[in-house]
Amino acid sequence: MKTATVLIIEDEQILQDVYSLILGSKGYTVAVAENGAEGLTKMRAVKPDLILLDVLMPVMDGKEFLKNFDASEFPYTKIIAYTNLSDRQTQQEMVELGAMECVLKSSMTPEDLLNLVGQVLETGHKHKNRP
């Protein structure tokens, strides 16, 4: 069975590295984009099954990415927003814009992350707001 591909859209290199390491260790194919704009560009080539999407990023942030993301072109791609912004509004907004979950990065252990990614991929749901 082909392993799932995860696109990490994240501007902090230390987090890019550690999440690549964690996901790679469980056999996921990992690609990295520096920001939302680069994420949109890389979508075609990478065709990810899942996107780990940061919120605060330069050039194009997570919210703008979701607004520009064409769900009809990638109906099977799931998105998990993860951020170190813990305010309710941000989390709510990301979910409203189409992320399946919005989690607080700092609260997640590597196990938590792997569990979440596994669960989301398993549920098999399409993009949340665009059936």
Added chain:
Amino acid sequence: MPKMKSTTKPMASQFKSRVGFLMGGGDMARRIEQFPWSDNRLGPLQSWQPYLKHAISFILNSPLRTVLLVGDDGIMIYNDAYAAFAGERDTDLLGSQVADGLPEAADFHRQVLKAVLAGKTVTYVDQQLKSYRRATDQEMWMDLNYSPVLDDGGMPFAVVGVVLEATNRIVAESRRSTTETALQAERQRLHDLFMRAPGGIAIVTGPDLRFQLVNKPFQQLLGAGRNLAGQALLDAVSDLDPKLIEMIRRVSFQGERFEAHELPVTLDWDSDGSLKTKYLDFICEPYMENNQPNGLIAYIYDMTQQVKSRKEVEDQNRVLEMLAGGSSFETTLDFLIRTIEMQSSDGILGSILLMSDDGTSLQHGSGPSLPASYLRAIDGIAVGPKVGSCGTAAYRKQPVFVSDIASDPLWTDFRELAAAHSLKACWSTPIFGSDKQVLGTFALYYRDVHRPTAEDKHSIEFVTRTAALIIEHSKAEDLLRQSEERFRFMAETLPLKIFTADAGGKITYFNPQWSEFTGKSMKVLMRDGVRMFMHPEDAQSSMQTWMAALKTGTPLQNEQRLLRHDGQYRRHVSFARPMRDNNGRIISWFGSMTDIEDVLQTVVQKEKLEIMTAGLKEQRAQLVALNNAKDEFITLSSHQLRTPATAVKQYIHLVLGGHFGALTPAQLRSLTIAYESNERQLNIINDLLKTAQIDSNRYTLKKQNLSIVEVLRDAIAEMQSSLRLKGQVVSFDPPRGLPKLLADRSDLNLVFINLLENASKYSYPNSAIEVIVTKKPKALEIAIIDEGVGIEKQHGRRIFEKFTRIDNELSDTVSGTGLGLYWVKRILALHGGSIKVISEPKLGSRFIVSLPL
């Protein structure tokens, strides 16, 4: 004739003519000398009359575009400036008849020649002409001036025509340009001024300054009686001011140019033995012969009328300023009369009589120089067909000029009176108001027999016009005075308390509203004054303000409370304003007091409220902005702090999980401490951020109907594992049928988790914790009761403040940021609820939460 190329070179030229009158005449002088005149109607050069030669010399020396049209057929002779203007056409023009040379303008020139040779001066303003200066025709706006040139016999023999670029254009262009061109334009304007209107031009030459050429306006200006042509200047104008003679000599023999604007020149202008002053614009340019000054060309323009008109306007302005400044009617009329008396050299005496209201007689108005006994005698004379000059003028509505009182039938009844006061002539003119009614008469008396000149009539016209203004102004003031009578009527119907006082402040009038308000009779009011009714706290300052106003004469505005008949003090706003007479003296005060109590209760209060609200709003907006900035800062900095801690957490967790190989027990212990320490840091960041969020005005509650019992059960369940660790038990037995709350579930959860956590943390192991819910009329009360260390009284309040951690025997074992109770208090406040604590050290604490229903 050889074709000559015209140049734009001005007067100075290399060409030296052998012919006297052409010397120094530039390119045109040469062309005139070389022209085959023998074939021309004017005949050979040598045969020309001196006056023609002088005229030519004059135009050749002029910087203006000038053409001479000689004789009925207008043979054209012109100067360099004109040649440049004519451009290509120039080659055929010299010596030609103007109708042939400029056929397109033949009719025009025929008319000009006819009029000017008959002695007239003709001016055309803003004529559109074609200039042939360049290859293409160029449309130009020109002013044209044609005046006659006289021969020895004083008859016009030629027309001198000057072409000027239209003044408006020049001025407009010069404004755009530099100061220098503006100056040039001003000079041009001066030239233009006298060229446009009939200006006088004369040339005098030689050591005795003999008149060589005089145009008609010049002759007229100096008086028809003087013989000028061919005469020496000092013989012809022997009464000339020595200073002017000196100037003329300097121009004529030292080559200085002289220019004066509105120069007063006093001469016997009319040759009737009387000296008069005329104001002249004056330009004298040296007349060059053999490059040496030997005489002058004088341009003169009579500005007398303009100067006089302007002076009149100035006089009138002064009179109007007097009126505006509050001068009395009589003072202003006297001033006007004195002005006209001083300007006359004939010793005139002015008088103004005013029409009575019924229009049948004339009353004294002004006569500052006439004898008082005379003024008394004519005061009240009838308006009629034979009542001296004034009564008759008012009757006829026309000026009456009596130049000899002794013989005039109009004065039959007053002849002796006039004789007794040595008055010989009297001219009277009606003063008309703006609607043509006769306001009065203005008369000029003379002590000798006198006939009016045009100038006198002009002065009279000015005085009557100005007097009309003064009289009408005064009538308007009378109307004002009448309106004061209407004031009482108004005063008695207006809903405000009105008083008047004399200049010293003594009350002269109270309107009936005062009696109504105070309940006192008018008699009592007049005796006791307003002070009696003032609030004791206001009385002194009000009276001081009133006294100060009386002293300085400035209007007063004040506020004070006045006692109403029912014993209520009501706030009033008071105004007082002085009324002045024509001399500006205060004659009375007018005051009003308005009851504003009701208004203050409603409108003013509303306004004040609005002002206060606006102030608060602004203040609030500033605070909000500040707060938002702060929140933003905390949110973002927390985010930044979390990122490295997150990376640390991930890596240590991977290492601890054996991802990078097995660990020794020491490595495991150390890394576990590192991990926990990192977790604590993240908790602190979380707490700070939570605080910032709760403090933020953007913090919103997601309210829903919920059961307090459910909320409390969930919180207790969540705490169960940690409680169990300390062997603590929570007892919770809520009553049934409690109403639902409208509240934010997760926030209430946070509240009770915190309270339960504290109850647990600050209690001994195995102690009991009780949660009690009580329904109050408008609220639910939830008590969380522990058997813990309790709180010292002095800390009671502080525990709800940020970062407060109280030292007690258990605090060392407890971790925390000291923010929990702060959140609790804030969240409850956001719900409209509250929290209080009752505590006994060592016995326990009871936190009581109240949530509104």
